[in-house]
Amino acid sequence: MSGIRKVAVIGAGVMGSGIAAHVANAGVPVLLMDIVPEGATDRNGLAAAAIARMLKTEPAAFMTPRAAKRVEACNVEDHLGRLAEVDWIIEVVIERLDAKRALYRRIDAVRRPGTAVSSNTSTIPLDAVVDGMPESFRRDFLITHFFNPPRYMRLLELVTGPQTDPALAETVADFADRRLGKSVVRCKDRPGFIANRLGITWIQNAIAAADDLGVPVEEADAIMGRPFGIPKTGVFGLVDLVGLDLIPHTTASLRAALPPDDAFHDSYREMPLVSRLIAAGFTGRKGKGGFYRLNRTGGQKTKEAIDLASGAYRPARKADLPELKDAKGPRAVLDLPGRAGAYAWRVIGATLSYAAGLVGEASDDVAAIDEAMRLGYNWTWGPFELIDRIGGAYLADRLARDGRPVPPLLAGLDGRSFYRVENGRRQVLQPGGGYRDIVRPDGVLRLADIKLGREPLLTNGSAALWDIGDGVVCFEFTSQSNALDEQVMVLLGKTIKLVKDRYKALVVYNEGTNFSVGANLGLALFAANIAAWGEIEKLVHLGQQTYRQLKYAPFPVVSAPSGMALGGGCEILLHSDAVQAHAESYIGLVECGVGLAPAWGGCTEMLGRWQASGTLPKGPMPAVARVFETVSTATVAKSAEEARDLLFLRPDDGITMNRDRLLADAKARALSLVAGYAPPKPVPLTLPGSAGGLALRMAAEGFARRGIATKHDLVVSGELASVLSGGEADILDTLDEDAILELERDSFMRLVRTEATLDRFESVLETGRPVRN
Known part of the structure; x- marks a missing residue:
């Protein structure tokens, strides 16, 4: 197989369509297929609707709308034979073995030999999905588990079977790395692979511990977030982000697939509250809300949080945990008195203990497990990097004092850390005891x-x-x-x-x-x-x-x-x-958003680029107008x-x-x-002068009349108009860079002295957004 030039994605749901969009972002044409609904007038309707939906999705699935043209809407009834055109077929259908196997038999009848076929399953082992398929199919089959949303999440878990062609797997991995921008983590063929097996365990522990200890969701997210290098969403905010309905589904798959003695089962808890929320349409941000919601009653937007004990919503409040600010590092958080420390230990202790037990099971490589959690769940530190920060001996001793099993990997550390720097190279501890250099793939430089x-x-x-x-x-x-x-x-x-x-x-x-x-x-x-x-x-x-x-x-x-x-x-x-x-x-x-005009040469350089672009009508005004439109709106x-x-x-x-x-x-x-x-070489610019500046200010006033621009926006855009048009220059004059830089500098200094601009500065520093004044 010489390379991947065309891809097919079967399954036009949220995940499948997102994968298709990202393949298109890489410049590769995609066939997006789904079933033909009964009575459908447009037989490609499901795929076509998915493409249209992705063009409106925020955050955007396509890097530019042009990429959508590389995705062709198809269906599995009329177009399955077209799979012979592609080099990689990605299955993203319902997590049911019978449905997957039936589809694979149909795919195998039409694909070219040597075409890669992969499943995006997140929980089902490879051996189970290809059971009963011919050897020729198993040779070309692998699991490629993307994370949602596929454009933005950098992790791709790759699983191969004993019969998978290594060269074909390498072709897919290389394409995923270089063209799709993924960090490819190779996992063993175990249920849940790495990231979801550990991540779902962490989520279950965090929800159950908050319920048991009476920790409000805002406090739980504050404790479980930044102190441990976890995004500020914490755990409840994360569940809302990915969708409450996905958690029970993934949990059920893992419970069914993992052996009874796996510690995953210890973290499981029936959550009637979650079931009620899902049944009522509270599936997180994509639904009416979840553990948090925006109450829009009376035309107001009030953030609310759920009370875990009663199941009722109440106004959300900032976590009142001053002790967190004084705790230096994750170990100090674990040692905090009261429920903050108790909650942190209950969740992190169980999660890191489980992670240590996954070495040799989900992966033989400590660094691979860390990479999976950093990229799949956006943790700053993977679990073993976190153990090094906390102290392996501390963790093992505290587990033992609690009467909980100490994983052999932790018990055998003998004062060592999982990572060290030796002779200027970062090394990682091997399960057998020695250290090895962390070697980056060719073309990777950090x-x-x-x-x-x-x-x-x-x-x-x-x-x-x-x-x-x-x-x-x-x-x-x-x-x-x-x-x-x-x-x-x-x-x-x-x-x-x-x-x-x-x-x-x-x-x-x-x-x-x-x-x-x-x-x-x-x-x-x-x-x-x-x-x-x-x-x-x-x-x-x-x-x-x-x-x-x-x-x-x-x-x-x-x-x-x-x-x-x-x-x-x-x-x-x-x-x-x-x-x-x-x-x-x-x-x-x-800069205009915070009440300023660009003053470190931004106006000068953008004018030069647009005047030299050859894409605009001739004359000084078109380039000036284009730059004004882009910069005044802080695009x-x-x-x-x-x-x-x-x-x-x-x-x-x-x-x-x-x-x-x-x-x-x-x-x-x-x-x-x-x-x-x-x-x-410097390029002098011909600008329209005061007449051009007047035209730009009139355009801004039109936006103000429509309620789009504020009073201070007019002041700022007026200064920008003066810079871009060349101030009082005549339309026949040419201005060098020094002259335009002087205009930038003078404009900046006039604006920075205004109270309205300083109010915007203060607002950005306090809230992250400028006040609309």
Whole structure:
């Protein structure tokens, strides 16, 4: 099998259609099939409706609407023969053995030999699903368990059988890795595999313990969330997110499949409350609510939480647990007196104990189990990384004191940790006792690995510079949320001088959740409150000059964003020679939302890009209008592909699907630019002047009359209009970068002095959103 060029997905439900959408995101055509409902006028109606639904889904299933055109609606009655066209068939039908086996017999009759066939089952072992199928089918069969939503969840659990062709399994794994952006974790053929077997155990323990100990759902989520590196949804919020109705279904499958002596059964509890909620349509966020809901009575939106004892909703309240703030680390939380510590220990003790028992059962690899939980449930630390933080001896001793079995893996630690760093390499403990190096797949380069046992070339409180080999260095933001401040600019200036003298190229990259959320608003608000206007203007000017130095440096600069790249984070991309973006990059100039206009060259660069794009009518006004529309509305691209449409990325900028491959791809792109490199030449801009600015302000006033723009929006958009149109310039004048940067700087300083802009700063810092004033 030479590669995967076309895919079929059978089953157009939420999961199947999501998988089809993500295959289409990878640029691969997909046949999406489902049954023909009785009496249907459109025989492809179920698949067609699924495609239409995904175009409206939030968060978006497609990276751009164009991707939907790669998904073809089909049905299994008329089009099953078309499976001969594809290289991979993914079954995503009901979790019933009889239904799956009947479908496999039909698939086997029409597919080409060597075509991969996989099931997305989350609980049924492979051996059971292919029982009775011919050897030729079993050779081409495997389980590929995606997590929902398939576009965003990076984990793919892969299970092969004793007869599965290893080369075919490798082809599927490589496609899932490079094209779909998945971290492929190989699991043993056991019920629930890794992530759901452990994750459902954790959820059951957490719900039962909250019920037994009288812990309100808000407190349970606060305890079970950030202190243990678990998303702030905690457990009850997570169940609402994935759907209450999925939990009993998965639990029932695991109860039926796991042997009676498995510790999973110890965590099981009949939950009549959950059954009542599901029966009444309270299935979580996709339904009328779940453990939490929004009560819209009387036109108001009031967040409510359920009382586990009575089953009645009450107003949600913030967890009153000041002791959590003082607890330093997960072990300190386990030692807290009262019900907070008791709840934490009851859940985490049982979950980590169960995880230790899965080594050799679900997987022989401790690191694989950790990877599955980090990516499948968004834990910051996998269970064994968490054990290292808590202390293996502490965990074993406390389990023993409670009279609970101590898994042999924990009992045999003998003071060792599961992970260690030796000779600059991270190693993991093997079940047999020795350590092995953690080896990354070819093409994977992690900054965290590079930093082990090394010192940065340059560093300060907000950034660091690392040598990543082959004459390339990596500039890393290290401030909170990777916000940009004076220290970032100072170190970037020093970096430019160092690279010029000693290195070939520079990559701007980090492994935070977000590339950068923009300038540090807290520092700006503090400076404004003490009227330090000179300091604010100094930082604006420093940012402008530093980014210009970056743009015209005598060596290639490649930025590699992932997550949010907003405001100043976007502007550093605009000043780079090339961008290698993770597919899930959300890029935009959002300054207008907080009451400012972009001032680190964002306006200047976007004007230049749109005027040079060749996609707009001739004349100065079309590019100005397009940039005004994008920037005044604080538009953020919802994917790297969409960022190309908005020209935050150029057409030839690269997109990497797998986050773990981003740094290696960016480094390769930087090296490809070294030979014969010459910095870009400044391009003067012809702008429409005051008449153009007036036209833009009139358009903004029209939005205000329709109730879309607020009073301060008009002030901000008026300043933006002045910058983009060239201020008082004549329509025949050309302006160089210095002139437009001066307009940006003056506009910024006028806006930052307004009370309404400072109110927006304060609102963002307190609530995460600007006030609409």
